[in-house]
Amino acid sequence: MRLVNTFAAAALATGLASAAFAQDPTKVGFIYVGPVGDFGWTYEHDQGRLAVIEEFGDAVETTFVESVPEGADAERVLRQMAQSGHDLIFTTSFGYMNQTMNVAKQFPDVKFEHATGYQRADNVSTYSARFYEGRHVIGLIAGGMTESNIVGYIGSFPIPEVIRGINSAYLAAKSVNPDVQFKVVWSNTWFDPALEADAAKTLIEQGADVLMQHTDSTAPMTIAEEEGIIAFGQASDQSSFGPNAQMTAIMDDWAPYYVSRVQAVMDGTWESTDTWGGIDSGMVAFADFSDKIPADLAEQAKAAADAIAAGELHPFTGPINKQDGSPWLAEGETADDGTLLGMNFYVEGIEGVIPN
Amino acid sequence: MDLSVVDPVALFVGLVAAATPLLFAAIGELVVEKSGVLNLGVEGMMIVGAICGFATAVKTGSPALGFVAGAAGGCVLSLIFGVMTQYLLSNQVATGLALTLFGLGISALIGQPFTGVKSPTMARLEIPVLSEIPLLGRLFFSYDIVIYLGIALVAAVWWFLKFTRRGLVLRAVGENHDAAHSLGYSVVAIRLAAIAFGGACAGLGGAYLSLARVPQWTEGMTAGAGWIALAIVVFSAWRPWRVLLGAWLFGGVTILQLNLQASGFLSWLQSLGIPAQAQYLSMTPYLITIAVLVVISADGSKARSNAPASLGRTFTGSG
Numbered sequence: 001m002r003l004v005n006t007f008a009a010a011a012l013a014t015g016l017a018s019a020a021f022a023q024d025p026t027k028v029g030f031i032y033v034g035p036v037g038d039f040g041w042t043y044e045h046d047q048g049r050l051a052v053i054e055e056f057g058d059a060v061e062t063t064f065v066e067s068v069p070e071g072a073d074a075e076r077v078l079r080q081m082a083q084s085g086h087d088l089i090f091t092t093s094f095g096y097m098n099q100t101m102n103v104a105k106q107f108p109d110v111k112f113e114h115a116t117g118y119q120r121a122d123n124v125s126t127y128s129a130r131f132y133e134g135r136h137v138i139g140l141i142a143g144g145m146t147e148s149n150i151v152g153y154i155g156s157f158p159i160p161e162v163i164r165g166i167n168s169a170y171l172a173a174k175s176v177n178p179d180v181q182f183k184v185v186w187s188n189t190w191f192d193p194a195l196e197a198d199a200a201k202t203l204i205e206q207g208a209d210v211l212m213q214h215t216d217s218t219a220p221m222t223i224a225e226e227e228g229i230i231a232f233g234q235a236s237d238q239s240s241f242g243p244n245a246q247m248t249a250i251m252d253d254w255a256p257y258y259v260s261r262v263q264a265v266m267d268g269t270w271e272s273t274d275t276w277g278g279i280d281s282g283m284v285a286f287a288d289f290s291d292k293i294p295a296d297l298a299e300q301a302k303a304a305a306d307a308i309a310a311g312e313l314h315p316f317t318g319p320i321n322k323q324d325g326s327p328w329l330a331e332g333e334t335a336d337d338g339t340l341l342g343m344n345f346y347v348e349g350i351e352g353v354i355p356n
Numbered sequence: 357m358d359l360s361v362v363d364p365v366a367l368f369v370g371l372v373a374a375a376t377p378l379l380f381a382a383i384g385e386l387v388v389e390k391s392g393v394l395n396l397g398v399e400g401m402m403i404v405g406a407i408c409g410f411a412t413a414v415k416t417g418s419p420a421l422g423f424v425a426g427a428a429g430g431c432v433l434s435l436i437f438g439v440m441t442q443y444l445l446s447n448q449v450a451t452g453l454a455l456t457l458f459g460l461g462i463s464a465l466i467g468q469p470f471t472g473v474k475s476p477t478m479a480r481l482e483i484p485v486l487s488e489i490p491l492l493g494r495l496f497f498s499y500d501i502v503i504y505l506g507i508a509l510v511a512a513v514w515w516f517l518k519f520t521r522r523g524l525v526l527r528a529v530g531e532n533h534d535a536a537h538s539l540g541y542s543v544v545a546i547r548l549a550a551i552a553f554g555g556a557c558a559g560l561g562g563a564y565l566s567l568a569r570v571p572q573w574t575e576g577m578t579a580g581a582g583w584i585a586l587a588i589v590v591f592s593a594w595r596p597w598r599v600l601l602g603a604w605l606f607g608g609v610t611i612l613q614l615n616l617q618a619s620g621f622l623s624w625l626q627s628l629g630i631p632a633q634a635q636y637l638s639m640t641p642y643l644i645t646i647a648v649l650v651v652i653s654a655d656g657s658k659a660r661s662n663a664p665a666s667l668g669r670t671f672t673g674s675g
Contacts, residue, residue, distance in 0.1 A: 035464065035575035037471045067576060152618070185617045186634060192579040195610065197570045198374055202614040205366045218472075222572045226477075240472045241572060352623035355633055 026088065026266055028052060029081040030064040031074065033093035033216075034191040040216040040235040041190070041252070042066065045092045045115075048254030055259045059266070070095025075102055082107040088265045090258070091115065093190070094159055100124060111270050113261060116161055118341055120272050127257060130278035131161070132168035132340070133308045134250035135212075136315035137286065137301050138232045141247050142210045143173030143180045144297040145230060152203030153184045154196060154213040154220055158354045160343040162214045167347045168315045169212060174349060176300075182350055183208055193219035204229060221245060230292070237287040249287035256282060276337065280309040316340065321348035362615045365494050370615075372503060373569060375607030377402070377561040377578075379506045381585035382592070382599045383513055384557025389589055390517060391550035392530035392666035396452030397437055398558050399582025400459020405430040405559025406566035407463040410573040411470055419478040423502065423563050430559020431552050433459055438551040441670070442544045448668050460576060470573045478502075478568055502564055507600065509557070514596035526550060530664035533671040543671050558582065584641075591645045594662045606641045613637040 030049050034042040049062050063086065065077050074096050081089050082103055088111045091100045097117040104112045104124045116128040142151050151173060155162050166184060173180045183206060185199045196215050200223035203211065211231040213220045221238045224231035224245035231242060233249020257275065264270040277283030286305065289298050307313035318329030323346040329335060346354060381398050388395050409426025413419050437455050440446045478500050487497040517523040526546055529536045533543045565581070566573050584606055591605075592598035613634040616622050625632035 037464070037468070037575045039472055039574075183618050183620075185614055188635065188638075189579075191576070193570045193572070193574045193577045194374075194377075194565055194579060194581065198370065198611060199614050199618075201370060202611065202618050205363060205370070206615070206618045217574055217577075218572060219570050219574070222570060226571075241474075352620050353626040355622075355626075 025059055025061040026056070026262060027084075027086040028060055028062045028262055028265075029086040029089040030062065031068050031077055031081070031089070031091050031093075031096065032064060032066040033068065033070065033095070035066050036064070038191060038216050039218050039238060039241070042092070042216065044236050044252040045090070045254055048258040049090075051255035052258050052262050056262060056266075060262060068096075071099075075099040078103040079106070082110045086110060088113065088262060088270075094157075094161060111265055120274060122272055125261070125271075125273045125275070127273075127275040127277075128161075129252055129283035130276055131250060131252075131284060132164045132315055133278045133305075134284045134286065135165040135168040136172040136308065137305045138212065138248065138250060139169035139172030140176055140301045140304055141293055141297060142169065142212065142230075142232070143175070143177035144300075145247070145293065146173075146177065146180060146210045148207050148209045149177065149179045149181055150207040151180060151182050151210045151212060152200070152206075152208030153182055154199045154203070154211070154215055155184055155186045156190050156215045157188060158186060158344075158356070160341060163346070163354060164340055164343045165214055166350065167343065170350050171320065171347060172304075172315065176297075184350070184352055186355055187215055189215065191216045193217040196220050197223050200224065201227075230290075233287055239287060244292075246287070247290045247293055251285045251287055253282055253285050278308065279305055280311070322346070323348055323350060362619050362621075365491065367611060367615055368495060369498060370611045371604060371608040372499065374611050375603040376503050376506050377564045377569065377581055378585050378588060378607055379510070379600060379603035380561030380564065381558045381582060382588040382603055383506075383510055383596065384554035384561075385585055385589050386592065386594060386596060386599055387513060387517075387526070387557075388550050388554035389667055390530045390594060390664055391526050391547045392533055392664050392669065392671075393441065393547050393551060394448050394452065394668040395434065395437055395455070395551060395554060396449060396586065397434070397455025397459065397582075398554075398585050399578055399580065400456035401430040401433050401555050401558035402459075402562035402565070402582045402585075403463040403576070403578045404433045404459045404466075405562030406577060407467045407470065407562075407573060408559065409563025410475055410566040411466060413475050413567055414470060414473055417476050419476055419567050422475070422567050423560060426559045426563025426567075427556040428559065430562065431556040434551050434555020434558070435548070437555075438548045442547055442551075445670050445672065448670070456582065464575045467573050467575060471575070473573065475567055475571050475573075477571070500568060502560075502568060510596050510600050517596065527664070530666055533666045533669070537671070537673060543673065547671075558585070561585070587642065587645045591641070591648050593648060594664065602641075605644070609637050609641055 032042040036042055036046040068074050068077050078099055090113045092115045094116045097119055100112050100114045101119050104121055108123055112124045114126050117126050120126055170182050183203055187195055187199055196217050197219040200211055200220040204227050209229045211220050211224050213234050218238050218241040221231050221242040225242040230247050231245045233246050235252050237249050239246045314334040316335035318333040319331045320329040322328045381402055385398055405426035408429030409422040412425035413422025437451055440451045441448050487493045525541055529543050529546050537543050588602035591602040617634055622632050
């Protein structure tokens with residue numbers, strides 16, 4: 001864990017900042033769960049930070065702290081940021097939720113933006129992307145391309161965000177391939193390349209010829225490339241790790257949101273909001289489709305993405321039963337956001353128990 | 357649930373590969389601790405070895421040179437620790453922890469241009485005839501050469517410590533540095549050599565991660581392996597062959613829990629109402645380590661005799 005840009009705090013302490021500028025630059029802090037060089041989740045958040053600098057130049061000052069464990073450390077880092085005069089702080093992992101709420105209570109004048117969480121306050125907004133829309137699209141490709149009918153899925157923690165992704169991908173895969181089976185392995189970490197690589201190898205040994213992941217490193221993609229199977233990039237375009245293996249990637253694009261929220265703080269119009277952007281808002285995007293995807297399947301996947309963006313297709317459209325066979329959505333019914341945000345069950349057809 | 361998809365041979369092969377970085381780091385640390393020095397910087401030396409090895413392999417196109425550079429990188433970093441603790445007499449625990457933080461930082465810096473770069477692949481050692489024996493061939497003769505080197509290294513360390521004069525001197529320094537000093541042995545030089553050896557081993561372990569096991573460079577990719585190596589040394593009660601056992605056990609539970617999860621076995625247990633979580637399995641080696649520690653401190657006579665008596669104590673060399 002390293003504090004970057006500490007000079008900002010030093011400048012403030014000596015009172016130089018107020019003397020040098022007619023108006024203080026807006027200070028924006030970011031706290032990341034992994035290293036900025038993970039080429040996945042954290043990398044994309046940092047791209048958002050760079051977009052903020054690009055947009056506002058000298059009018060903003062940004063700070064980031066990377067590889068902050070979810071726990072007491074996060075609270076310490078957040079408090080330090082709040083005390084050193086930050087106006088807006090982005091906390092970019094689900095596990096920072098309680099820490100964000102605690103520190104926000106103590107610093108009512110500082111604005112907080114918590115990614116993928118569900119607790120809000122007057123100075124805490126939440127934002128997330130509808131990754132499950134992306135998972136639907138890659139699920140179609142996975143279902144259409146698997147030959148062993150086994151899709152390996154490396155999950156991180158059994159939280160609604162991850163479970164939703166598994167369900168969405170499975171339903172889509174099953175819609176094009178009724179025999180498809182999902183094997184899910186929980187790694188209980190967001191970032192551990194060696195463990196993720198082992199999980200990928202294990203799944204391949206047990207018959208998976210398509211890999212999906214909801215962890216942040218590029219290790220599974222590297223293994224997929226080595227073993228000659230196909231996989232999907234997570235959070236970021238990972239084709240440099242799997243030029244043959246990557247079919248496409250679900251990419252997170254936080255830049256427009258970050259820029260608009262910093263603008264709101266500058267204008268004094270910032271309010272606590274709850275944003276959940278999907279393919280339509282550009283928050284969820286796709287890397288180039290591989291030419292290994294059969295043309296008609298690629299066509300179908302692209303059409304699905306367009307239909308989701310246009311609001312004509314919802315990845316969770318009934319009839320869908322829960323894993324135990326009890327009905328969840330009736331014919332034509334779509335899932336409401338509340339259920340999706342708290343999703344703690346598999347849909348019918350997925351084997352295995354969600355660890356609790 | 358379908359346990360038949362778990363192939364025991366594949367399980368064992370995966371276990372051995374997963375254990376190799378731990379094995380290197382732990383056997384090196386064992387020698388360091390046998391000389392009476394506690395170096396908590398294993399994690400830092402491993403990650404520096406990982407990036408030095410990866411960078412060199414990419415630049416030269418040779419994984420073999422990569423491993424040499426990984427060992428050299430870990431060795432150089434460990435000598436910083438050596439100079440600090442042996443000449444400047446700094447506290448070993450604090451210096452070791454600082455070494456880990458330093459190693460993580462500098463590896464991230466060196467690694468900046470190497471993220472997303474592909475390393476040259478390492479050829480698997482196909483031993484003719486032997487690797488074609490049906491079951492045994494895969495079990496024993498299907499690995500890359502580094503894995504055999506790791507096991508050979510354990511044998512060499514065992515032989516060195518047990519049967520050679522120099523090994524005896526090293527152990528003497530670890531047991532009672534004042535006595536060794538008064539016999540005319542250079543405590544500082546011997547300890548520096550042990551520290552350098554430990555650093556090189558940790559560097560090799562790190563290089564195995566970035567060149568063979570993952571294989572790629574990512575910041576912070578050791579993700580705690582160095583701390584596990586420290587636990588293995590305690591688990592082994594400072595005995596080389598038990599380090600091998602410990603590394604296979606610690607590496608093995610990771611592979612085993614992944615296999616049990618993927619096969620649906622854990623889910624099946626849970627559906628029977630048995631609270632079988634992957635975490636319980638991951639916990640077991642640490643519980644065993646604690647148990648070993650308890651045994652060591654409870655019954656002195658046999659177990660304790662193996663823990664170096666001067667471990668972690670500063671040698672001032674006066675008199």
